[in-house]
Amino acid sequence: MEEITVLDEAQCWNLLSESVMGRLALSVDGEPEIFPINAYAHDGKILFRTGEGTKLSEIAVNGRVAFETDGFTSKIGWSVVAKGRARILTSTHEIMDADQLPLKPWVPTLKMNYVEIDVEEISGRRFKFGAEPDRYPV
Template identity: 90%
Template sequence: MEAITVLDADQCWNLLSESVMGRLALSADGEPEIFPINAYAHNGKILFRTGEGTKLSELAVNSRVAFETDGFTSKIGWSVVAKGHARILTGTKEIQEADQLPLKPWVPTLKMNYVEIDVTEISGRRFAFGPEPDRYPV
């Protein structure tokens, strides 16, 4: 097995669809910010819920975001990064449809807003763990 394997889009979406937690990267007041979120991926989109606050207000100003999720065992690891445009759901029908998805807040707080990321770019890598190669081979 190669130490690093670049994943194709289907492999990335498969890993993304099985993941429930990741990190949302966006720009807040001109500075990079990263927020842990639970999310649901389907049909080329990533959906998450959020309350009022920094994420929501910044997404209204700059919709470009990145979402990263990963996983690992003692022998392998992987990482998927999806980039795209975020949109706050506002239509009654789309909110009702989102309510039917398996996306519930993990912490006991109200998260009344749904945000959908329309993914325009996705990439991923799988890593095989092992000892560092000899820096000075004989």
């Protein structure tokens, strides 16, 4: 196994679909912000729930976002980054469909809003951990 392996789209989606937590990156008042979220990925989309606040208001203004998730063991790690356009679900039909998905808040707070990211670009890498090579070989 190479130290760094670029993952193909199918591998990225497989890892993304098995992941339940990641980080949402967006721009708040022109400044980058990152928020931890639990999410559900399927059919080329990532869905998450949120309450009223910064994430929701910024997505309403600028829907361009990135989502990153990763995982690791003691020997390997991986990271997947998905970029796309987020939109707040508003139709009754979409919300009812989203309510059927296995996406529940992790903390005991109301998260009444569903946000869907339509993924336009996805990339990922797998890393093999090991000791740093000798910087000054003899």
